[in-house]
Amino acid sequence: MRHLLPLPLALLLAASAAAGCAPDFPPASEVSGLRVLAIRAEPPEIAPAGDGSAPARAALDALVAHPLQATDPSRRATVIHLACTPVPGAPDASGCARLEALTDPAALLSGADLAEACAAPGRGRAGALTFAGAAACGALGCEPAVVRRDPADPGSEVTLPEPAYELPSDLSFSALPAGAPERVLGLEVTVIALALDAAPAELAPASAAPDACAALAEVAARLLAEWDLRGHVLALKRVRVRGPEALSPPNANPVISAVRLGGAALPPPGAPPAAIAGGGQDLLPALPGDPATLLEEYVYADSDGRPIETRRETWAFSWFATAGEIDRLVTHGAGEADRYAPAPAGPALVWSVVRDLRGGTAWSAGALATGP
Structure with a gap:
């Protein structure tokens, strides 16, 4: 059976399509x-x-x-x-x-x-x-x-x-x-x-x-x-x-100590926020040790369980904020910086969620405030 849209809704959708309109989703x-x-x-x-x-x-x-x-x-x-x-x-x-x-x-x-x-x-x-x-x-x-x-x-x-x-x-x-x-x-x-x-x-x-x-x-x-x-x-x-x-030892969760903005670790939510100036700054995770020793090795297998090769983990860092703009949603490796432009004024929280792409997860959050 063919389902018809109500005429006002059909006209609205047609007008939107003709005007090239698209929903404006937040990042x-x-x-x-x-x-x-x-x-x-x-x-x-x-x-x-x-x-x-x-x-x-x-x-x-x-x-x-x-x-x-x-x-x-x-x-x-x-x-x-x-x-x-x-x-x-x-x-x-x-x-x-x-x-x-x-x-x-x-x-x-x-x-x-x-x-x-x-x-x-x-x-x-x-x-x-x-x-x-x-x-x-x-x-x-x-x-x-x-x-x-x-x-x-x-x-x-x-x-x-x-x-x-x-x-x-x-x-x-x-x-x-x-x-x-x-x-x-x-x-x-x-x-x-x-x-x-x-x-x-x-x-x-x-x-x-x-x-x-x-x-x-x-x-x-x-x-x-x-x-x-x-x-x-x-x-x-x-x-x-x-x-x-x-084929591999049990996986362990990754670790992350803090969120760093402009080279300094941000205090956690609940602590006095870091006062920062406006303008874009580098956003990086802080780890409790050398990444080379934190990343685990494991045996990668195909869908039949046959071993293919030994690999070292690649950690992916997802970034989120309550205010301001983050350049990229995901960065790879502790040394790959993201870019964060804070809102003109007010408090904000920034999160980094790290995944080892094998089921392991960890996170950290930082508090900041911009303004006079």
């Missing part, structure tokens, strides 16, 4: 609203408990940016993490590989068993979606989400399960035949972050909840109720699960 480096700039797993690679080559559990963290953090560094968003665990040998069976199945917050939360989450926080289940924790997240990452179980009782504060993912104890690659690519390449767990522009206290139970698990369920329900009323973001992260015949 990707501009933080003009709530954004999840990165999600990190520590460690970035895990392994089944029977393997022993890496831990079976990883802590989860999220970098949540908002333009108002430049004047209020304490601003927090509530982030609920979910995880989708594939079945070895049948990764599509659970829907974890189909992005369209991971974009409806109501469907996602209804599929996660919050009662089970209280019994075993963060533990995955093969072929299923599970709750992986909640946190209050801001300009430098996340902290525990604390809410009152009873709004009338200041002493009823409970801490919601902190974000983490743990492989199910029965997940194994042993059933795969010899030569199966997954035995070398492993598989990926999909972590979904639901970020809402509301502090956890704003989503706390409106009436007394009997226990911490009931409080968690109420926070999740209120997050859903507010989803379309407030700023919100849904973001994904892939966590690597090592195969038993992996």
